[in-house]
Amino acid sequence: MSVSPPQQKIWWNEPVPKSELIWVIIAFIWGLIMFFAMVWWHIYGEQNLSNESYRITAEDFSAKTEAMVEKYKVREESGYPVVHPPPGEDIYLIARLWQWWPILELEKGQSYRLHLSSLDWMHGFSLQPVNINVQVHPDYEMVLTITPDSAGEFGIICNEYCGIGHHLMLGRMYVVDERGN
Amino acid sequence: MLEQYRICQTTGLRVFQSTENLIKANAVVAVIFLAIGGLFGLSIALTRWKAVHLLPADWFYLALTAHGLDVLVVWIVFFEIAVLYFASSVILGCRIATPRWAWAAFALMLIGALVTNVAVLMGNSSVMFTSYVPLKADPSFYVGIILFAVGTLIACFVFFGTLVIAKQEKTYEGSVPLVTFGATVAAIIAVFTLASGAIILIPTLLWSMGYISHIDTLMYRTVWWGFGHSSQQINVAAHISIWYLISAVVLGAKPLSEKVSRFAFLLYVLFLQLASAHHLLVDPGISSTWKVFNTSYAIYLAVLGSMIHGLTVPGQIEAAQRKKGYNNGMFEWLRKAPWGNPAFSGMFISLILFGFLGGISGVVMGVEQINLIIHNTIYVPGHFHATVVAGTTLAFMAVTYLLVPLIFRRALILPGWAKAQPYLFGLGVAGISVFMMGAGTLGVPRRHWDISQADAILPYDFPGAANLMMGLNGMSAILAALGGFMFIVVVVGSILFGKKIDASTEVPIAPPEDARVVGEYGNEDHPAIPGTIALVGVFFVSFILYYFVNWKYLAEVWPLR
Numbered sequence: 001m002s003v004s005p006p007q008q009k010i011w012w013n014e015p016v017p018k019s020e021l022i023w024v025i026i027a028f029i030w031g032l033i034m035f036f037a038m039v040w041w042h043i044y045g046e047q048n049l050s051n052e053s054y055r056i057t058a059e060d061f062s063a064k065t066e067a068m069v070e071k072y073k074v075r076e077e078s079g080y081p082v083v084h085p086p087p088g089e090d091i092y093l094i095a096r097l098w099q100w101w102p103i104l105e106l107e108k109g110q111s112y113r114l115h116l117s118s119l120d121w122m123h124g125f126s127l128q129p130v131n132i133n134v135q136v137h138p139d140y141e142m143v144l145t146i147t148p149d150s151a152g153e154f155g156i157i158c159n160e161y162c163g164i165g166h167h168l169m170l171g172r173m174y175v176v177d178e179r180g181n
Numbered sequence: 182m183l184e185q186y187r188i189c190q191t192t193g194l195r196v197f198q199s200t201e202n203l204i205k206a207n208a209v210v211a212v213i214f215l216a217i218g219g220l221f222g223l224s225i226a227l228t229r230w231k232a233v234h235l236l237p238a239d240w241f242y243l244a245l246t247a248h249g250l251d252v253l254v255v256w257i258v259f260f261e262i263a264v265l266y267f268a269s270s271v272i273l274g275c276r277i278a279t280p281r282w283a284w285a286a287f288a289l290m291l292i293g294a295l296v297t298n299v300a301v302l303m304g305n306s307s308v309m310f311t312s313y314v315p316l317k318a319d320p321s322f323y324v325g326i327i328l329f330a331v332g333t334l335i336a337c338f339v340f341f342g343t344l345v346i347a348k349q350e351k352t353y354e355g356s357v358p359l360v361t362f363g364a365t366v367a368a369i370i371a372v373f374t375l376a377s378g379a380i381i382l383i384p385t386l387l388w389s390m391g392y393i394s395h396i397d398t399l400m401y402r403t404v405w406w407g408f409g410h411s412s413q414q415i416n417v418a419a420h421i422s423i424w425y426l427i428s429a430v431v432l433g434a435k436p437l438s439e440k441v442s443r444f445a446f447l448l449y450v451l452f453l454q455l456a457s458a459h460h461l462l463v464d465p466g467i468s469s470t471w472k473v474f475n476t477s478y479a480i481y482l483a484v485l486g487s488m489i490h491g492l493t494v495p496g497q498i499e500a501a502q503r504k505k506g507y508n509n510g511m512f513e514w515l516r517k518a519p520w521g522n523p524a525f526s527g528m529f530i531s532l533i534l535f536g537f538l539g540g541i542s543g544v545v546m547g548v549e550q551i552n553l554i555i556h557n558t559i560y561v562p563g564h565f566h567a568t569v570v571a572g573t574t575l576a577f578m579a580v581t582y583l584l585v586p587l588i589f590r591r592a593l594i595l596p597g598w599a600k601a602q603p604y605l606f607g608l609g610v611a612g613i614s615v616f617m618m619g620a621g622t623l624g625v626p627r628r629h630w631d632i633s634q635a636d637a638i639l640p641y642d643f644p645g646a647a648n649l650m651m652g653l654n655g656m657s658a659i660l661a662a663l664g665g666f667m668f669i670v671v672v673v674g675s676i677l678f679g680k681k682i683d684a685s686t687e688v689p690i691a692p693p694e695d696a697r698v699v700g701e702y703g704n705e706d707h708p709a710i711p712g713t714i715a716l717v718g719v720f721f722v723s724f725i726l727y728y729f730v731n732w733k734y735l736a737e738v739w740p741l742r
Contacts, residue, residue, distance in 0.1 A: 003358050016438050046741070137466075140399060159629070168636055172639045
């Protein structure tokens with residue numbers, strides 16, 4: 001029994017029953033498949049995080065974002081600037097207590113280098129209903145190239161607890177079919 | 182010094198007085214915190230049920246912090262210490278090492294738990310179980326956790342000391358029993374875990390007191406999860422040991438192969454701790470190479486361990502049942518299993534839910550890229566309620582039904598309640614897990630007071646199905662809470678008012694001939710286990726399907742580079 005010492009003192013020389021041996025081999029091979037699936041997806045898959053990130057101060061990130069807003073602002077909504085940068089541009093999104101700033105307006109099918117950082121605590125970038133979720137740290141600037149393939153209005157939820165206003169921390173992103181629409 | 186012991190009439194185990202008292206104390210405190218933490222949990226689920234929305238925001242975040250600490254840490258770790266003492270002193274028939282140190286450990290853990298609870302209830306430490314910097318809690322919050330951890334570490338060394346004494350005093354022959362082996366694995370992982378906790382929480386304490394100016398958030402998350410995730414791996418090792426323990430005591434089951442089961446436990450020691458990477462898959466500043474290697478526990482070697490136990494635990498039950506004559510067809514052994522015995526039914530439900538819900542979802546969400554569509558959604562608590570509540574907590578409840586007669590020497594009161602309890606609790610927890618995972622795939626965030634965000638400047642509407650899922654989650658939580666309430670009534674009631682068991686009234690749990698049901702293995706008495714192979718086949722097919730379905734989901738989101 002499992003509550004008494006092994007019946008065979010030299011238990012490590014006992015033969016392994018075939019059913020167990022086969023299962024161990026199958027499970028091991030399945031592990032190899034799952035491991036190489038991740039590697040394979042890095043080469044052939046379309047959804048991978050870049051390994052590009054930098055250390056940055058809150059002031060520097062804030063300045064970069066404000067420069068972008070100044071250059072490409074097209075209108076204002078509920079007190080938030082709406083920014084429509086040209087395709088291929090570097091775009092910036094600030095996470096801070098308790099907002100995502102500014103509102104980005106992108107074009108469908110175009111790629112952008114999205115820079116994410118927090119000015120204060122940790123936040124969670126959660127783009128809905130697409131359901132892309134990324135951790136946002138202060139002092140780290142993460143860069144990912146996104147290519148929106150659906151148009152419409154998207155919500156950005158904070159999904160890392162960041163204090164009492166956490167559930168009010170919402171942002172927005174627009175994806176339009178062609179410039180201006 | 183000679184110590185008093187008694188021989189248990191039921192099992193023939195030698196139970197020392199000091200061990201018995203220590204097990205009692207640790208188990209009782211554990212159950213009290215299960216009740217407190219469970220109530221917090223119910224209040225959280227009812228808050229997230231839109232139609233009820235029970236708590237105001239500040240109380241919600243407070244309750245969420247307390248819930249995580251009280252059930253995930255205090256209940257589980259106190260109970261694990263009781264299990265460690267049982268697996269060493271009782272199973273090996275040996276006196277416990279340094280009982281005074283064991284009591285000091287108990288006192289430190291209890292004081293730590295109380296200090297942290299007070300800090301949380303004061304309202305200025307609603308930083309969640311993870312206490313990510315730069316969220317700052319009251320210094321006493323960290324002090325409490327550190328005291329608790331030091332106590333646990335001492336208890337682990339009492340366990341190791343007891344193993345040494347048993348070996349020196351030759352209270353057993355050959356190798357330690359499998360259950361003790363599994364408990365040793367749990368204790369080794371615990372030492373690693375507690376070291377990680379100390380490395381990160383001591384500086385955080387100093388930071389909260391103003392002696393350190395800055396703590397890097399990425400470093401915090403990396404080291405903290407060496408504590409936070411590894412502590413859950415202690416649970417895995419502990420509750421799998423309990424699966425083996427219950428099948429041995431209730432059915433007289435014997436491991437199909439000592440070598441294979443021990444090898445699977447050994448894989449845990451070597452690889453389980455890499456899982457802290459599961460929390461860092463979408464963080465900046467960490468390379469994909471590191472993520473892929475660690476998240477897969479070095480090519481899924483710890484998953485291999487769990488998949489092995491997934492065959493050997495039901496397999497040994499099938500073998501034991503077939504030796505008893507339940508040999509017709511594929512599944513007579515399972516149909517005729519003691520489903521009315523809450524120790525057995527609890528153990529088997531724990532096994533099924535842990536494997537199918539917790540295990541599969543855990544591997545899938547731990548795939549580096551798939552984590553993008555799951556990270557920090559409520560899918561994550563859905564997963565770990567399947568592992569930690571359906572798996573660990575239900576297994577601990579099941580073994581409690583054995584400990585009450587064995588250690589407290591009381592008969593169970595309300596046997597009808599005891600019989601129904603694992604089913605009700607299992608059903609509730611399965612609902613909680615499935616509905617939270619469902620809501621998570623729709624993007625519902627975890628740790629969030631109000632997804633309807635009525636007051637937000639830029640509101641976002643979740644699909645109606647998300648609210649439906651959260652409502653069903655609330656209803657499941659009520660069922661689970663009812664199951665938890667029945668457990669506490671039966672256990673506390675039995676300890677206080679149950680009929681005293683003495684030598685003359687003891688009823689053997691397993692008929693004596695069961696001890697040798699499954700003969701030595703490798704001979705003709707060793708039955709085949711077709712039923713288990715069929716079950717494992719169903720599991721494996723579900724695993725593969727769910728795995729690839731999630732790659733498909735991932736392929737549908739916006740391209741990212």
